Amino acid sequence: MKKAVKTTCPYCGVGCGVIATVAEDGGVSVRGDPDHPSNYGRLCSKGSALAETIDLDGRLLHPEIGGRQASWDEALDLVAGKFAAAIAEHGPDSVAFYVSGQLLTEDYYVANKLMKGFFGSANIDTNSRLCMSSSVAGHRRAFGADTVPGTYEDLELADLVILTGSNLAWCHPVLYQRVAAAKEKRPGMKIVVIDPRRTMTADVADLHLAIRPDTDVALFAGLFSHLVSNNAVDQNYVAAHTSGFADAFAAAGTVSFGEVLERTGLAAMQLREFYRLFTTTEKVVTCYSQGVNQSSSGTDKVNAILNCHLATGRIGRPGTGPFSLTGQPNAMGGREVGGLANMLAAHMALEDAGDRDRVRRFWGSPVIAEKPGLKAVDLFRAVADGSIKALWIMATNPVVSMPDADAVEAAIRACPFVVVSDVLKETDTTRNAHVLMPSLGWGEKSGTVTNSERRISRQRAFLDAPGEARADWWQLAEVARRMGFAEDFAYAAPSEIFSEHAALSAFENAGSRDFDIGAHAGLAEDAYDGLAPFQWPQPAGRARAETRFFADGGFYHADGKARFVAVEPTETNRTDADHPFTLNTGRIRDQWHTMTRTGKSARLSSHIAEPFAELHPRDAMEIGVGNAGLVEIESPQGRAVVRALITGRQARGSIFAPMHWNDRFAAKARIDAVVPAVTDRFSGQPASKNVAVAARPFKVRHYGFAVSQAKPAGPDAAYWALARAEGGWRLELAFTAPQEDWAGWCRRAFAIPDGVEPLGYADAQTGDIRLAFFDGPRLLAAFFLAREPVAVARNWAIAQLTTDHANLRKRFALVAGRPGADKADPGATVCACFSVGVNQIVAAVRGGCHSVEAIGKTLDAGTNCGSCRAEIRGIVDGCLAAAAE
Structure with missing residues (x-):
């Protein structure tokens, strides 16, 4: 008899309800709880893969x-x-x-x-x-308590949703879907994304403000001054429920419109439009997350945002308020x-x-x-x-x-x-x-x-x-x-x-x-x-209710009033001649924190399987890093070596790297080893979004890629990144020195039994080496080596771990590193929920699917958590643009 248990997802702060079902054979399946008011049945890719992360492999079982x-x-x-x-x-x-x-x-x-x-x-x-102590400090300064005023429903009721320092599509995907669905129902709803990077969240935005790192205080201080100048202050609310307005305005008034432009790097038209939207829209919710909190001025950023909502009385009423999105469950x-x-x-x-x-x-x-x-x-x-x-x-x-x-x-x-x-x-x-x-x-x-x-x-x-x-x-x-x-x-x-x-x-x-x-x-x-x-709150004797705080005051300072906090912008540029780039660390869609759970799922590793750094194309060219090459990132604290992801979504002079990889999954990718212990003076929260670093190519002689049944044991390589794969493991490699015996290297790395001889070849002219080890019809390991990043179809090669290779032709196809005519390569995974690859999406576009919705109907891609919809849209648009040329 199956046992279904209602529980809660252990990942982000959205707090999604989950129904876990245990079958008679002990197998576990999970689905979203349609009755839970946080997610109403939705789950993101990580939540959908929970059942894949509960095995006992690697568990500590005894003291x-x-x-x-x-x-x-x-x-x-x-x-x-x-x-x-x-x-x-x-x-x-x-x-x-x-x-x-x-x-x-x-x-x-x-x-x-x-x-x-x-x-x-x-x-x-x-x-x-x-992740959120600056929010705590900001709340306590303004409200007298660490109170989050609003509810998720406010994101759906608002006419203007501001997402600042929040990659909602990847870090809180279910909330992103709620916001996207609300906008689809009410196209007049506006979304502003404030982020130095053009993240996937920006694809749903009406306005993307790519501000320079750590200039949020200037942006919102300028907004506060603008609100006063344009008679947008709720004088009754301010008089009845707040104190400190004059001092806060005096501080904000020192930041001119021109200074905001200079500090943030925004165009005047963009800044005016943002200020106009906030000024003229009554129902405004401002969501902020790590991009605000993880800063040496994080608490001031929070209070700069709160000042604007207090000044307009846009707090505690449906569809209004500042909203801190917590990172952890x-x-x-x-x-x-x-x-x-x-x-x-x-x-x-x-x-x-x-x-x-x-x-x-x-x-x-x-x-x-x-x-x-x-x-x-x-x-x-x-x-x-x-x-x-x-x-x-x-x-x-x-x-x-x-x-x-x-x-x-x-x-x-x-x-x-x-x-x-x-x-x-x-x-x-x-x-x-x-x-x-x-x-x-x-x-x-x-x-x-x-x-x-x-x-x-x-x-x-x-x-x-x-x-x-x-x-x-x-x-x-x-x-x-x-x-x-x-x-x-x-x-x-x-x-x-x-x-x-x-x-x-x-x-x-x-x-x-x-x-x-x-x-x-x-x-x-x-x-x-x-x-x-x-x-909460739910005091004794009070019935359950959905609650908001502060629409009618009732703050938790001794006088019952909120405090405006005077904040002024500080210097934000930490780069110098030796460290000319600004490093921003964060999360990616399908991994969680240090991968102790999500690293167990092959499906979650299929989208992005190794540590990386996003660089702007011109920056990459100037430092001599090629596409898919390796880049070394260094600060006085430490260094990391990761794969270069060259993309126009990244601003010039800036680098983004995820914080998930560790020594169990990569050779030298703990990015927080590079981050100095600079903290906010009020909250003590570390600044992880504005780190001065140097970046240079990590020069190697050979690149490698491998798949294996057995988990590779401590690969002897200058660079390696390991990930779960269906049927075994996948391994990216780079070597700074040649090996005399590559077959011997494979035997040691992949625990190949004695007596198993490789099938393969070596090309002296190109430097390419291909080796495959079989135990009967079963592939034990395949190894591909080249002087440039290895151009082999990853998902197809991984699939060979679960393929019967009794047919000799299949073995030779594997050594060649490409699928035969009867086996299409799905391409790099785009939708982790349904394991849909880029080549499948391109084929569907060519077959007449010219929208994200059409792709979803044909392939299911993007129909679960939806966090890949922006990526799918980019593929569709790219295919259609190419076809029109």
């Missing part, structure tokens, strides 16, 4: 100490003893937790309670610091429980003595942290200088995701005691741990998450716990028990933690704090199991 398997009792006793000893000898600030937006709220709550209320230190920070839940080093649980303020006393009394804790702890960058600096003696890292991979990543790894390696709780045994971070503790993964753990619109949803287990894996909250509670706090951490189930969390949110609240879910205090386990998605 380990020093690389050997240990019992839970031994591991937990050691952790408790080491933390207790450090606190006793060096004080509570000598220990730290570094946690994650991948944790469930219940995990987060227990970690925060233990560190702040029982250790007495606030040295707990989270990787959410890297439970970044919001972490904010709610005080998971950041400068916050307390339930949106209470660590700097407020009354709030500290309230939390301490509720917890019955012996102490309470009295000062902010170390934020992520400073936390790892303290690890490096020896101030932190014991460090516990949970559900994250900071050796890949932190700025100055090589220095972070060196710090962790030198720390006297490091614990890592994770689902995988081998990551860039686990290799430096003294103790490894196996955690539950998605589908195994149970708890809650909160999405970007304040909606709390259940993540439910539908798989048994593998091996000895345990919930993160359980690990924390067991350590607490061993440190003498058993009574205060005697949780038997996550429902008990959630109930306590809800009770704390209501404790001595009475409407004085925004976060209140007191209606769920005392929730029984069966009610918790059946908990339907709901949006």
Whole structure:
């Protein structure tokens, strides 16, 4: 009998509902939950591939100490003893937790309670610091609390949607589809995209403002001044519900229209049109994400945006408001429980003595942290200088995701005691741990998450716990028990933690704090199991409702008023003669964070299978990098080597590189090793979007491409990038030195059994080498070498891993590196949801499909998450333009 379980996707902050079905044979399938109000059945490519990422390959299944398997009792006793000893000898600030937006709220709550209320230190920070802490700081400055005012519905009700620093099509695809569908129904709806790159999101925009990096403050300060000059200020709202208007206007007034043009690099016509649209459109939603937050001026950027909405009173009403789009599935839940080093649980303020006393009394804790702890960058600096003696890292991979990543790894390696709780045994971070503790993964753990619109949803287990894996909250509670706090951490189930969390949110609240879910205090386990998605606040006695904040004021400063914040633009150009390019790091469509999950899916790796850097064609030409060549990116902090993607979508002088690749999937592609640890002075959030770098060709003698049944083991090559493929693995390669025996190299790399001889050839004139190894009709590995980037049909070559090669002609076709007449090459994957390649789309266009919709009807491409629609449109338009010539 099949078992269907409603749960929530573990990827971005959209918080999509998922129905996971477990078949009688144990197979799992997933589909979108049509009843979940975040996605109404839609899923993106990553969500659609969830069932492909839950195998036990590479899982950490038992506790380990020093690389050997240990019992839970031994591991937990050691952790408790080491933390207790450090606190006793060096004080509570000598220990730290570094946690994650991948944790469930219940995990987060227990970690925060233990560190702040029982250790007495606030040295707990989270990787959410890297993605949305500037939004938190901006909200608190303006609103008096970390409150997201609106709902997703506002994006559909707005007449103007501004997407600034947000590649919505790739990073929040389901929201992108909701916006695109709304525009299709109401063509008069306008979309403005503000981004230095022309991303796929820009293809749906009426106006794309390709501003220079980090000039958002100037742009929105100029808008604020324009609103005042054109009598667009809601004087009644400003007078009744805000303070600080005059100072904010005085600061904005110093930024002239001409200065905005000079700083942003925009054309006057574009800037005037943007200001006109905002000024004359009543229903405006401004969505902002990492392009705003990940900046040394991120908090000021947020407040520059909030100032414009407060000035016009466009907040809290349907179709209006500023909207922070969080990156991680439970970044919001972490904010709610005080998971950041400068916050307390339930949106209470660590700097407020009354709030500290309230939390301490509720917890019955012996102490309470009295000062902010170390934020992520400073936390790892303290690890490096020896101030932190014991460090516990949970559900994250900071050796890949932190700025100055090589220095972070060196710090962790030198720390006297490091614990890592994770689902995988081998990551860039686990290799430096003294103790490894196996955690539950998605589908195994149970708890809650909160999405970007304040909606709390259940993540439910539908798989048994593998091996000895345990919930993160359980690990924390067991350590607490061993440190003498058993009574205060005697949780038997996550429902008990959630109930306590809800009770704390209501404790001595009475409407004085925004976060209140007191209606769920005392929730029984069966009610918790059946908990339907709901949006906070939901105080005790109040029915569920979709809520917005601040239409009629009611802010959380002592006087109930919002604060305008005076912001002024700062210098943004960090380049110099030695580092003339600006590096912008970010995400791509089909991968998530450091690929610990998405890297398991062959389908998700089929669209983009290796690390890359986008360069403008003229920049590439000037530095001598050819198409598909390799480029070395370097800063004073470190270097990376990636594939060059030459595209006119990139601005001159700028480089974009994704942050996902790590040492398990590539030779030298951890891009955050290049990023310096520059942070925003208010939020502590690192600046990952404006990095001065040098770029040069990475010169090699040979390029290679290979497919193999077995996972290649540590390829001996100057450059390599590994990805899952159907039936095995795919491998991109480059060599700076020749090999005397390429067949021998293949035997070592692909574990070819003795006695299996290669079929192949070598061309002395061109330098091409082709080798294939067969075990009967089964292809074990194929290797292609050339002096230029290897021109072989990748998807066709991958398909040979699952093809019967009893026919000798097929073997020779493989060595030739091209399909026969009876086997069409689908081309590079465009639609990962349905595995549709570019050649298939081109053929459909030639067959009469002249629109994205027609392609969808014929091939299904673009009909699921829709994040590939812009790419499909480009292919269609290119084919039609070529045909018209």
